[in-house]
Amino acid sequence: MTEEEHYDLCCQIDAALNSWYEMMEQYERLHDDLCRNLKEGFWNMSRARRSGGSQLQLDSSQYNTPTIAIKRLSLVDQTFHVVTIDPSATQPATEDETKSTILAKEWNHFVHQREEEKKYQLGYYWLRDDEKEKGEEEKKPQAVDNAEKAEKRIKLKKQLKTDPIYKFGLLPPPSLRQAQTNFLHSVDIIASISSVRLLMEQKRREWEVLYMQKRHIMQKVLLIAALLGFIVLADAFGGQATYFTPGLGACGHHNTGKDLIAALNAPQWTNGGKCGRRAKVQGPHGTVTVTIVDECPGCKYGDLDLSPTAFSKIAKISDGRVKISWSWV
Amino acid sequence: MAGKLKIKNREGGFLIGVIGDEDTVTGFLLPGVGQVDSKRNKNYFVVSSKTPITEIENAFRAMTTRDDLAVILITQHIAEEIRHLIKDYDKLIPTILEIPSKDHPYDKEKDTVMQKVLRMRGTQ
Numbered sequence: 001m002t003e004e005e006h007y008d009l010c011c012q013i014d015a016a017l018n019s020w021y022e023m024m025e026q027y028e029r030l031h032d033d034l035c036r037n038l039k040e041g042f043w044n045m046s047r048a049r050r051s052g053g054s055q056l057q058l059d060s061s062q063y064n065t066p067t068i069a070i071k072r073l074s075l076v077d078q079t080f081h082v083v084t085i086d087p088s089a090t091q092p093a094t095e096d097e098t099k100s101t102i103l104a105k106e107w108n109h110f111v112h113q114r115e116e117e118k119k120y121q122l123g124y125y126w127l128r129d130d131e132k133e134k135g136e137e138e139k140k141p142q143a144v145d146n147a148e149k150a151e152k153r154i155k156l157k158k159q160l161k162t163d164p165i166y167k168f169g170l171l172p173p174p175s176l177r178q179a180q181t182n183f184l185h186s187v188d189i190i191a192s193i194s195s196v197r198l199l200m201e202q203k204r205r206e207w208e209v210l211y212m213q214k215r216h217i218m219q220k221v222l223l224i225a226a227l228l229g230f231i232v233l234a235d236a237f238g239g240q241a242t243y244f245t246p247g248l249g250a251c252g253h254h255n256t257g258k259d260l261i262a263a264l265n266a267p268q269w270t271n272g273g274k275c276g277r278r279a280k281v282q283g284p285h286g287t288v289t290v291t292i293v294d295e296c297p298g299c300k301y302g303d304l305d306l307s308p309t310a311f312s313k314i315a316k317i318s319d320g321r322v323k324i325s326w327s328w329v
Numbered sequence: 330m331a332g333k334l335k336i337k338n339r340e341g342g343f344l345i346g347v348i349g350d351e352d353t354v355t356g357f358l359l360p361g362v363g364q365v366d367s368k369r370n371k372n373y374f375v376v377s378s379k380t381p382i383t384e385i386e387n388a389f390r391a392m393t394t395r396d397d398l399a400v401i402l403i404t405q406h407i408a409e410e411i412r413h414l415i416k417d418y419d420k421l422i423p424t425i426l427e428i429p430s431k432d433h434p435y436d437k438e439k440d441t442v443m444q445k446v447l448r449m450r451g452t453q
Contacts, residue, residue: 038356042352045356059351070360070362072342073399074339075399085342164358164359167358183356190426197424198421
């Protein structure tokens with residue numbers, strides 16, 4: 001994993017998080033919108049109740065006949081859209097074909113009956129007579145008028161059939177229509193909210209994948225670093241060995257030339273931290289394990305100043321200065 | 330790409346479920362969101378002050394197992410009563426949307442989904 005690739009990954013993660021934040025703000029805004037519309041809708045409903053009086057029965061018990069939902073959500077490209085369904089064109093969805101046709105017939109018959117009931121209650125038939133009279137009076141635009149009225153009649157018929165507002169009463173007050181508009185608007189907002197939710201979830205998953213990738217890499221990097229560190233620690237030191245006449249060492253002990261001791265080079269001395277540590281030294285002629293008792297100020301990193309006895313174990317005294325490799329034990 | 334969501338569109342579109350008090354449900358029935366099939370199965374559930382919580386829970390569970398709903402609208406004060414069910418809910422379709430009712434305004438702090446979503450802000 002190169003530096004560049006790592007940087008790219010971090011940028012991707014940041015981008016995903018940013019777009020997620022934007023979506024969340026949009027979501028909050030939409031939700032506020034929704035609450036506002038609902039508030040208006042409720043208010044209009046209260047107004048309708050007051051003005052409608054006893055003729056208007058505004059509760060869900062009016063909805064006890066088989067009905068099809070007109071407003072539905074359809075999923076296109078992972079976004080929701082509100083679709084309006086014409087109930088006269090659809091049949092109730094069932095798996096069995098024969099069953100569905102029977103149900104459809106029943107349902108249509110039922111709706112038709114209900115319609116007729118309503119029309120009668122409305123005085124719809126009387127209305128039509130009224131309209132007929134009016135039509136006779138006006139002779140000239142008679143044909144046009146009749147056509148218009150026929151259109152209106154068809155429209156009203158369709159509305160009676162499909163518009164659920166008529167379920168609550170036959171002459172809905174304008175505030176009820178207003179409430180209906182409010183709730184219709186709310187349904188649109190709900191569609192947008194659901195779409196945003198889906199997108200948010202998608203983004204979150206993308207982010208999670210990227211984040212996991214990054215963490216995986218970080219873990220790998222840490223592991224490698226730890227391994228390297230370990231290798232370095234376990235590694236042997238290389239340097240030169242000399243010998244000296246021990247006396248009072250920097251660690252505070254008296255030593256003799258016969259002890260298997262050594263003075264540690266100044267760079268590795270760490271202020272007496274290595275006092276008492278044992279080192280296994282490999283020289284050209286042998287190996288010896290020594291204890292650190294002193295500091296060697298003039299020695300370079302990796303060098304050890306051994307006692308004469310220790311030195312003789314790994315090399316000839318006459319050599320004076322030999323190459324060694326050693327490690328802590 | 331791993332982790333990409335794919336939700337299939339349903340023939341005939343998804344319905345919107347409503348769990349709320351009388352006014353909320355009626356309000357959503359006005360534009361034509363309500364459906365009652367021949368077996369009297371409704372996609373809405375009216376909760377009054379006398380409805381026991383078990384009934385609400387059953388209605389909620391029934392709605393969430395339906396595959397023809399895309400959203401379930403719940404008024405917030407009813408959501409409070411079945412908070413334990415909503416907290417454990419993690420399906421994507423149908424999603425749960427908390428709405429205010431006539432008597433109870435909307436409180437952002439109590440919305441489970443918002444909380445879950447806001448928790449992501451903390452885990453950067």
